[in-house]
Amino acid sequence: xxxxxxxxxxxxxPWERVTSASWRKFADPENKRTLSHVLEVDTLSHKLDPxxxxxxxxxxxxxxxxxxxxxxxxxxxxxxxxxxSTVVDAQSKSMQLTTCNISLQKFIExxxxxxxxxxxxxxxxxxxxxxxxxxxxxPLSALASMAEKVEQRCAEKFMQNxxxxxxxxxxxxxxxxxxxxxxxx
Amino acid sequence: MGMSKRGKQDSSTSPCAHLRTAxxxxxxxxxxxxxxxxxxDKEDCVSEWQKYRACLSEHLDNKHLSRFLEAQGIxxxxxxxxxxxxxxxxxxxxSQ
Numbered sequence: 001x002x003x004x005x006x007x008x009x010x011x012x013x014p015w016e017r018v019t020s021a022s023w024r025k026f027a028d029p030e031n032k033r034t035l036s037h038v039l040e041v042d043t044l045s046h047k048l049d050p051x052x053x054x055x056x057x058x059x060x061x062x063x064x065x066x067x068x069x070x071x072x073x074x075x076x077x078x079x080x081x082x083x084x085s086t087v088v089d090a091q092s093k094s095m096q097l098t099t100c101n102i103s104l105q106k107f108i109e110x111x112x113x114x115x116x117x118x119x120x121x122x123x124x125x126x127x128x129x130x131x132x133x134x135x136x137x138x139p140l141s142a143l144a145s146m147a148e149k150v151e152q153r154c155a156e157k158f159m160q161n162x163x164x165x166x167x168x169x170x171x172x173x174x175x176x177x178x179x180x181x182x183x184x185x
Numbered sequence: 186m187g188m189s190k191r192g193k194q195d196s197s198t199s200p201c202a203h204l205r206t207a208x209x210x211x212x213x214x215x216x217x218x219x220x221x222x223x224x225x226d227k228e229d230c231v232s233e234w235q236k237y238r239a240c241l242s243e244h245l246d247n248k249h250l251s252r253f254l255e256a257q258g259i260x261x262x263x264x265x266x267x268x269x270x271x272x273x274x275x276x277x278x279x280s281q
Contacts, residue, residue: 015221016217016221016222017217019216019221020213020216020217020221023209023212023213023216024213027206027209027213040199042201042205042241042245042250043205043208043209043212043237044241044250044253044254045253045254046234048225048227048228050225050226050227053220053223053225055216055220055225058253060250060253081247081249081250083250083253088220090220090221090223090225102249102250103249176217
């Protein structure tokens with residue numbers, strides 16, 4: 001069982017600002033209340049290729065385990081680790097984030113891909129964000145009967161969180177815009 | 186895997202919180218003031234990163250995560266994100 005969802009959103013901010021906001025998305029204390037499912041973010045590795053202008057980063061996200069409470073009871077833990085790997089190409093202006101869970105894989109696999117690129121209609125002013133989430137519930141005997149329902153709940157939760165994520169992104173973009181006095185970033 | 190009952194203990198990188206904040210603040214500044222403006226020839230925040238990373242390697246007791254910490258030398262694999270294992274794309278039931 002796999003479900004995949006794609007979403008597209010246009011930020012009326014330049015790529016530089018939107019991707020800056022993306023890095024700050026989980027770190028800002030003010031946003032922690034909105035994105036309360038994310039408990040901690042740690043950078044595990046990063047590498048800069050000074051010739052091509054590519055930046056590779058791996059971060060660990062500690063999040064509340066997905067799904068309704070009875071699933072958390074069954075799986076015996078209430079947090080879940082995800083690994084987010086990001087490639088930013090400063091030259092061609094693209095940022096791609098891939099996030100997937102590394103705990104609870106026995107039960108569920110969630111993969112989220114987000115890509116930020118300059119909007120073709122206004123490459124210096126707008127940014128298009130394409131997001132694809134795929135959720136796969138493992139056909140585990142004990143959970144098989146309710147798996148479909150869980151998958152639905154999970155998907156709903158993810159959609160809600162990505163809306164919240166967008167709100168946070170918009171807020172940080174505005175903040176960065178104000179901070180720079182409307183110039184540069 | 187997965188069945189760990191240690192709960193919140195797994196996320197205890199909090200001893201590194203200060204160093205993490207220092208590094209992330211430095212990184213955010215470097216990213217928006219230099220990297221995206223074409224100054225990608227060198228990284229800032231090297232000492233912040235080293236301190237933070239040293240702390241992480243001491244406190245990150247989750248095996249799944251420390252694997253990524255150790256993998257720093259072979260970061261090229263990140264270009265083709267394969268964080269767990271390959272997932273087949275030809276699965277059915279893809280909606281929307």
